Amino acid sequence: MSPLYRTSSRFMFRWLSLLLLTISFNLHAFATTIDVIETQGLRSMSYQAFLDRIQTQPGSNLNAETLSRDIRTLYQLEYFEDIKVYESQSPEGYTLTFEFTERPRVNSFSVEGNKRIRDEQIEGVHTISRNDIYSPELVARAKESIRQLYDTRGMQDVLITEEVTFREKSRTYDIVLHVDEGQRARIDNFIFDGGSYKRSEYYKYMENRERRWYSWITGRGNFSRVKAEYDTQRLHQFYLDRGYIDVHVSEPEYLLQESGNYIIRYEIEEGERYRIGSMNFRGYGEIATEEQIRNAMLLEEGGYFSSSDLHDSIVRITRLFADRGYANANVRPMDSVDREEHTVDFVFQVIPGEHFTIGMVDITGNNKTRDKVIRRQMRLLEGDEYSSSAVDESRRRLNNLRYFDELTIQERKTGEPGEMDIVVDVKEAPTGMFTLGIGYSTVDKVVGTTSLSQGNLMGRGQTLNFSLEKSSERMYYSLSFTEPFLFDRDINFTTSLYDQIREYSYYDDHRRGFSITLGRPLFDDVRGNIRYKYEEIDIKGVSDNASQTVKDMAGSSRTISITPSITRNTLDNRWVPTKGTRTNLYFEYAGGKLGGHNDFYKYGATHSIYHPLVAKLIGAVNVEARFVEGHSGQSEVPSYERLYMGGINSMRGYRFRDIGPKDPEDGGDSVGGYKSFLTNFELLYPLTADGNLRLVTFYDVGNVYDRGEDYLDSVLRSYGYGIRWLTPIGPLRLEYGRKVDREPGESRSRLDFTIGTMF
Structure with a gap:
């Protein structure tokens, strides 16, 4: 049986065969009906997928032009080297057979x-x-x-x-x-011929570095031609950001050394440095004032030109208009270079485009999470004026829920003038967790943990958590429930029950109680909370060798307190922050007309800052001040309600609760103070793309003071390093702290480790 159609993978043969096919079919019967279509050698797709790609179908009339188009369509898939088409008569009727030779x-x-x-x-x-x-x-x-x-x-x-x-x-x-693999080559040095800046300044832009003694660990100084060529562009950008618009940076020259390493040489012609002459703005109409636009600019008249500042200024102006509904605003800079005066004049043409309001917020992909849980985090809803900043804030708030593995927020035009939809597409993450595990901390030693939590209960955004922890020195269990939007209003409600027994050197501390917290937003990023706490304390198992201070607090007591607090939080990520701040002010009032046995008040403030530095390095600073005093005739605050410091969550390098006024009768153990100060300086370096695994170096400064001591009269210091990992069962921290101000007989350093437990 000879084929009606046959082709090879060569272009000329293929199209010549198509021509012959057309002639052959034109000589065929005028209206032959195809009864059956068969395939041979088809592996890359199913029979139905093959039929879906062609127009020739069983039951249709045989048409040469249609069959030719079908063959071209199949070749465009690039799956086949050769296609042959046969005709035959069978009991089923007229049959076309496609024989494929697929590409390997x-x-x-x-x-x-x-x-x-x-x-x-x-x-x-x-x-x-x-x-x-x-x-x-x-x-x-x-x-x-x-x-x-x-x-x-x-x-x-x-x-x-x-x-x-x-x-x-x-x-x-x-x-x-x-x-x-051959031998590894490294970079011994760089030469910047003609460059007037320090090497450290160039390094802020470059990716390559010269080798150091630790290069075998970090890979610093590995020779790479690809990176060296990219560094030519980065050096060019370095000079453009400093006003050298005529700069020329040569391609790298590689000088091979006897050791097999390289020196990389760049020849630089800096040229003159240019300043900004004048800046004018057009096209903004009444949408914004010129003052507002100038305030958005990073460039200043009389200052040096910077390519990066020009780009960022355009982005900031565009965002200024995008926050006022002009989603497609465009800014076109027109420059005029004066090479005699070495100045650049700019005219910025603003093209606002169309003004948009929100037509519909369309939420997709949420099979479990209810729409209202997502919508209440949105800063843009139906009828609102479009705002780019509101879109970004909505994305941040939704990400902080940690309900979703993937989240995208996109704009979609509706076809109506001045209207666009916001499409929120999510891929839900598991929010329930049951954990059985063993952890360890230098405070509680080996810790057995059991926890059952649901962070998005029935898709309502509620949180239910039960946890039980048992160690040789501590037993703790808690049950808590949080409703972030009480009665569908932006009021958070949390209630918790807890019971804890902790063994200290000379006594056991047993506490149990409950708390209720209500909170609501006061301003952007600012929330106010008020907490009611009822707690029963039982100090028992007091040793005969304990100090009189410890013996005096033996027995049962009750603390009832109310704590109003204000928190401002602009952190970009609740769990692994890289930028932003968090500030907390609180005042706890216990006893008095509230009842209970302990009359005191505590107040304090905490302020944390995270800020990206160079490369992926993140700087963090935490400052904390706390105070406690008695009232209503109770001058002495019980030792267990006083302030302490020391351990992995405060001053590293010191034992838990080791810092504070000491009682000579109690073996020199701390009995707590009435005021404290703490500052933690940290450098964090992420080892993974999501930042869940990070290296940390730190420097801690702080102390706890008694009533008669001047605040900040003396401070203790420590420094060290460690690693942090956000694991599925909880945070892992391994941190080594070394004391700067060590007392005689004290240990010099301490290694703290926690995993899978909450403190």
Whole structure:
């Protein structure tokens, strides 16, 4: 049986065959009906998918032009080397048979010989997968991507060879890349010929660095041609950001040393430095004032020109208009360069575009979470004027819920003039967790934990949590419930029950009670809360060797308190913050007309700042001041209600509750103070893209003072480093602190470790 249509993968043969096919079918019967369509050799798609891609169908009339278009469509898929079409008569009727010769595919792909780079790192750069259509170009691209990966690690001599085996029966290829890693080269030095700036200034823009003694750990100083070529562009940007608009930076020159390492040389022609002459603005109409636009500018008349500041200024002006409903605002800078006076004049043409209001907020992907839980976090709703900042704030608030693995907020035009929809698309994350585990802390030693929590109860956004912790020195259980929007109003309600027994050196402290908290927003990012707490305290098991202070507080007592507080929170991430601030002011009043046995008041303030520094480094500062005093005739506050410090959550390098006034009769243990001060300085470096694993270095300053001591009269200091990891069962912290102000006989340092427990 000879084919009605046959083609090879060559272009000319293919289209010549289509022409012959057309002539052949024109000589065929005028209205032949196709009864059956069959396929042979079709593996890349199902029979139905094949029929969906062609117009020729069973029951239709045979048409040469239609069949020719179908063949072209199939070739455009790039799945096939050859296609033949046969006609035949069978008991079922007139039959067309498509015979396919598919392009070979990849059966397997592997890399061998890689020792310095892990398999998963190589898998992250190449693009070959099983069942990909094979081509020499596909293999070449994979080799080049792997070579560039080795280049970034300083291995310029890497040799990658391919071993390709063709399986005739399955028409597939097995591909093996053999890697000979060669020797690692490093950068000994840089030369910046013609550059007038310090090397440290250039390094703020460059990716390459010269080697150091610790390069074998960090990889600093690995020679990379790719990075060196990119650094040419970065150095050019460095000068543009300082006003050198005529700068020229040469391509890198690589000077090979006898050691096998390199010196990289850049030749720089700086040129003259330019200032901003005048800045004028057009097209803003009555939407904004010129003063508001100038305040958004990072460039100043008379100041040096900066390319980055120009870009950021345009973004800020655009955002100014986008926050007033002009979602498609555009700003076009027109410059005039005076090379004699070395100035640049700018005219910024503002094109506001159309003003938009919100038509509909469309929420998709939430199978469990109710729409209202998402909508109440939105800063934009139906009928509101569009605002770019409101979109960003909505995204931040929704992310902080931690209900979703993926979240996107997009604008969608409705077709109506001046109207757009906001589309919130989510992919829900598991919010329930049951945990059985064993943790450890230097305070409570080995800790057994059981917890059951649901962070999005029945999709309502409510939180229910039960936890039980047991260690050799502490037993604690709690049950809490939170409704973030009480009666569908922005009022948070939390109630909790708890019971805790903690063993100290000379006594046991047993506490149980409950608390109720109500809160509501006062201003943007500011919430006010008020908490009622009822607590029963039982000091028992007092040792005969305990001090008189400890013996005096033995027995049962009751504390009833009310604590109003104000919190301002602008952190970008509740769990792993990288920027923003959190401030808390509180005042706790206990006893008096509230009842109970303990009459005191506590007040204090905490302020934390997170700010991105260079590269991925994050700076953090926490400042805390606390005070406690008795009232209603109770001058002495019970020791268990006083202030303490020490441990992984305050002054690292010191034992838990080790800092404070000491009682000589109690073996020198702290009996608590009446005022305290603490400052923590931290540098955080994320090791993962999500920031859940971070290195930390710290410097702590603080102390606890008695009544007769002057506040801040003396401070204790410590420093150290550690690692933090947000795990599924809770936060892990391993931090080593070393004392600066060590008393005689005190330990010099302390290693604290916690995992899977809450403090």
